[in-house]
Amino acid sequence: MVQNAGAGAAGVQTQGGALRRTSTSHELYKRLRDRIVSLEFLPGAPLSRTELAASYGVSQTPVRDALQMLEKEGLVVVFPQSRTEVTRIDLAQARETQFLRMSLELEVVRTLCIRNATPAVERAARLVQLQHTALTVDADLERFAALDRQFHYQMFEDAGVLDLWELVQSRSGHIDRLRKLNLMDPGKAATILVAHQEIVTQMRQFDVAATQEAVRRHLSGTLAQVEEIKRAHAGYF
Template identity: 75%
Template sequence: MTTLPHREAAPVANIPIRRTSTSHQLYEQLRERIIALELPPALQLSRNELAEAYGVSQTPVRDALQMLEKEGLVVVYPQSKTEVTRIDLRHARETQFLRMSLELEVVRTLSTEPAHPAIDQAARLVQLQETAVNIDEDLERFALLDRQFHRLMFEAAGVPDLWSLIQSRSGHIDRLRKLNLMDPGKAATILAAHREIVTHLQAQELSSAQEAVRRHLSGTLAKVDEIQRAHPQFF
């Protein structure tokens, strides 16, 4: 039987604790493990094993799997099995298109307020990322800080629900990014991009900030052929 332990993310920022249902908590934990590639494509998930491993009844397990299926991260075969899906490149490209469009407008909004406290907060997150990758060699923490960097900008622009929208359909592109992050030098490229975005926002250089965002968000899909050749089992 595969053991599915509870995973606790290292504290990074002051994030309010959300009270959610058992089903949603289970969904979030399973989703995190799928995106982290701990639960790889084609892996079969047993309701009985999941219920026993997490100490819950089968009802929240069923509900969590249904939520994951709506996002396209698992496929549920009634009365048969549940299987983790392979990375869907079409879905990844669509999500990337959506995110690019929205984040360029977020940067436009923030570039009009060079003294916005969120810009300084973003700079601090970049420093934490640098520590995570260069000192702690912790890519998982680095990836978490990356998400916080971008979420912070959406929140500062007053559109946090749009970040939630992106995240609700980001499972395929996030798995692709996870594979890309394993490549030597990728973390350093992300750090450089984040520094560049912050610098241009502080200077109110809109076109330069937007160009930095375009290059940054396009990096993974630009290397999709290389990623597929290196990790064919995920596609």
């Protein structure tokens, strides 16, 4: 049985949607990963190969392959001939990924500032405006979170280092789940919005040091709250 974040224990038949015939194990891996990172599949939840195969309309072979990819990333643990479970959040791994992300993103904004990359700054500003609308007008936290990811992705793309974004994402399952829990806290989304506005303000001045400091404060926010997050969601760690 697969556990659903919104309704306790529930089967996956109504959750997955059949995959296209041309889909691969990697496509299934991406879909399952999204459900783990979004906390639809909670830390500690059992995953049934049989149910997943039925839900997505595939044999158990691509399910097995997808679960192996998730295990390599540390998001599930597979007990041979027994069961598969979603892993609990690994704070050591989250901190390592955060170190990598911080190092890269500081260099990304430095590159954009040195280049006087006005078009990149205006793309970032537009995404912040969309975030403001999603939060204050639509009250759509899921769209807000998607725009949050797009904000950072766009800067990597504009700096010409999109492969490095993909590298970070391939290791980000634990820190992303931690961020998801943090986003649930009252006021967190507003804090993110203010941080993004500050980053854009400093980038418009092409001030390397001030932009880097704004990024550093922003990216440090979740780990600074980790003890509070653990107390609120003890069973996830």
